[in-house]
Amino acid sequence: MADNPQRPMANARPLSPHMTIYRWPVTMMTSITHRATGVGLSVGAIILAWWLVSISNGPEGWQSFHAVADTPVGLLVLFGLTWALVYHFLNGIRHLAWDMGYGFDKREAERNSVIIFALSIILALAAFAVGWTGHGGYLQ
Amino acid sequence: MSTAQTPLHKVRGMGSAHSGTGHFWHERVTAVALIPLSLWFFYVMLGLAGTNEVTALQFLAHPWNALLMGAFVCFSLWHAYLGLQVVVDDYIHTAGTKIFLMLLIRFSIIATGATCLFAIVRIAAL
Numbered sequence: 699m700a701d702n703p704q705r706p707m708a709n710a711r712p713l714s715p716h717m718t719i720y721r722w723p724v725t726m727m728t729s730i731t732h733r734a735t736g737v738g739l740s741v742g743a744i745i746l747a748w749w750l751v752s753i754s755n756g757p758e759g760w761q762s763f764h765a766v767a768d769t770p771v772g773l774l775v776l777f778g779l780t781w782a783l784v785y786h787f788l789n790g791i792r793h794l795a796w797d798m799g800y801g802f803d804k805r806e807a808e809r810n811s812v813i814i815f816a817l818s819i820i821l822a823l824a825a826f827a828v829g830w831t832g833h834g835g836y837l838q
Numbered sequence: 839m840s841t842a843q844t845p846l847h848k849v850r851g852m853g854s855a856h857s858g859t860g861h862f863w864h865e866r867v868t869a870v871a872l873i874p875l876s877l878w879f880f881y882v883m884l885g886l887a888g889t890n891e892v893t894a895l896q897f898l899a900h901p902w903n904a905l906l907m908g909a910f911v912c913f914s915l916w917h918a919y920l921g922l923q924v925v926v927d928d929y930i931h932t933a934g935t936k937i938f939l940m941l942l943i944r945f946s947i948i949a950t951g952a953t954c955l956f957a958i959v960r961i962a963a964l
Contacts, residue, residue, distance in 0.1 A: 739918065743914060743915060743947075743950050743954075744950055746954065747957070753898060760891030787876050790869050790872075790873075794870065797866060825884060835888040835889045836884075837897050
């Protein structure tokens with residue numbers, strides 16, 4: 699305490715986070731991921747527009763869309779968008795719960811952050827597994 | 839008191855953001871609307887996975903499905919616009935860049951929405 703007589707409280711003050719060594723709490727990760735997935739989905743809307751236009755263009759349009767979408771990169775993008783939509787959906791519901799005053803407890807918020815991350819990955823993988831094993835396409 | 843504005847007039851939608859709680863509220867309303875619409879969208883995407891263009895065409899040509907897809911597109915893009923505006927507000931601090939980006943986002947959103955809706959109408963009319 700007596701280190702600096704001019705500023706007696708200097709040593710007792712809390713330090714602001716040093717970003718290079720700061721451990722990110724999981725709630726911070728969910729927050730920035732919500733924003734990132736939101737931006738990603740906004741760009742993904744252009745792909746939705748392209749998909750709808752390709753359907754309206756008949757068989758040639760459909761093929762031109764799938765010529766790109768069925769490539770490894772195309773599938774990776776579609777998987778990314780699927781996960782982003784599931785994540786933003788789940789975490790969005792949590793945001794609405796927060797708006798109503800529920801779930802602000804620190805432990806609770808940390809726990810359901812982990813649950814949302816895990817569940818979004820599991821559901822996105824499940825959706826692709828259903829599609830790949832031929833269990834999708836039930837609207838035919 | 840240096841201006842003729844009453845405190846009430848200042849409070850009503852004219853803070854530093856030049857809007858009241860409208861932005862916050864619209865973001866929430868569109869979010870709530872997107873809960874059932876997204877669930878329907880997941881159901882449709884999985885249901886059309888691995889099918890052909892005839893299935894997709896016939897499905898989207900049904901009036902209810904065309905209407906729901908139109909609603910999903912409109913609410914999604916409205917929600918996206920509000921969200922992207924917050925991102926720009928948070929990270930861009932130069933007035934010129936901010937105006938440029940917001941115009942770019944607005945035009946892109948309108949163009950994307952118009953394209954989607956035109957395609958949906960065209961599919962329904964095919």
